[in-house]
Amino acid sequence: MSISVEQVSFRYGAAGSKAALDNVSFELPDSRFCALLGPNGAGKSTLFSLLTRLFSLNQGVITIQGDDLNKAPTAVMQRIGVVFQQSTLDLDLTVSQNLFYHASLHGFSRKAAKAPIERELARMSLTDRANDKVRALNGGHRRRVEIARALLHTPDVLLLDEPTTGLDPEARFALNQHVRSLCNDGKLTVLWATHLIEEVQTDDRVLLLHQGKLISSGNGQDLCDLSGETSLAAAFKKLTQKGTTPL
Numbered sequence: 001m002s003i004s005v006e007q008v009s010f011r012y013g014a015a016g017s018k019a020a021l022d023n024v025s026f027e028l029p030d031s032r033f034c035a036l037l038g039p040n041g042a043g044k045s046t047l048f049s050l051l052t053r054l055f056s057l058n059q060g061v062i063t064i065q066g067d068d069l070n071k072a073p074t075a076v077m078q079r080i081g082v083v084f085q086q087s088t089l090d091l092d093l094t095v096s097q098n099l100f101y102h103a104s105l106h107g108f109s110r111k112a113a114k115a116p117i118e119r120e121l122a123r124m125s126l127t128d129r130a131n132d133k134v135r136a137l138n139g140g141h142r143r144r145v146e147i148a149r150a151l152l153h154t155p156d157v158l159l160l161d162e163p164t165t166g167l168d169p170e171a172r173f174a175l176n177q178h179v180r181s182l183c184n185d186g187k188l189t190v191l192w193a194t195h196l197i198e199e200v201q202t203d204d205r206v207l208l209l210h211q212g213k214l215i216s217s218g219n220g221q222d223l224c225d226l227s228g229e230t231s232l233a234a235a236f237k238k239l240t241q242k243g244t245t246p247l
């Protein structure tokens with residue numbers, strides 16, 4: 001299993017009355033595109049913050065490829081690549097300068113960084129943009145640079161938090177398709193957080209979060225079966241309607 005989350009709960013503040021995550025458990029297999037789906041406020045970013053150690057995990061256990069997040073944090077951080085919701089690229093540096101800088105943070109010498117940077121730029125179809133300033137790239141290409149950057153150290157798991165925020169529908173679709181293709185040529189598992197049902201397919205592994213609870217951890221078809229609806233869109237709407245108490 002690439003990611004295992006066992007009985008994880010999280011509350012904001014000492015006196016937090018409502019759980020942002022409430023006893024969430026799931027396991028994700030290797031080499032799959034998995035969607036972390038939920039409306040605004042469902043708990044997706046909170047889960048990402050725990051997986052990336054921005055927040056301390058005090059309730060529950062998370063393991064990545066068998067390494068316990070709390071017991072072996074350095075090993076776990078080597079196994080994951082992260083694309084946060086807000087871009088963290090330097091717009092005034094070139095694409096390759098951004099990547100070299102990130103590689104150096106991972107301990108790569110300049111010489112050692114060259115091959116992984118070329119490999120990931122090629123995989124993202126960005127080789128010809130390597131010397132362009134990031135400011136000159138459109139939103140979709142900037143996101144691809146961030147994905148290339150997150151994959152430089154060949155992680156087993158790629159976490160993306162609402163990566164299509166701010167992109168138009170065409171660029172959103174292209175990015176989603178591109179990331180799906182990454183799971184086909186290796187053992188990379190992708191966890192793609194979104195509140196947009198059109199970014200999810202029926203045969204995807206889907207973790208549906210609503211009000212901090214995990215409603216379903218099967219595939220898209222399971223959401224339809226659970227809701228009694230025939231389309232994913234109708235199933236998502238029904239299972240996360242305002243005022244609906246999670247199952």
Ligand SMILES: Nc1ncnc2c1ncn2[C@@H]1O[C@H](COP(=O)(O)OP(=O)(O)OP(=O)(O)O)[C@@H](O)[C@H]1O
Pocket residue numbers: 012020038039040041042043044045046047195
């Ligand atoms: N810093 C914070 N302090 C207090 N409550 C918070 C904080 N951040 C998030 N919350 C609350 O925790 C719950 C989960 O929020 P979270 O941001 O994880 O959801 P989300 O699914 O990522 O939604 P969004 O897409 O809007 O970011 C929500 O009820 C939210 O209001």
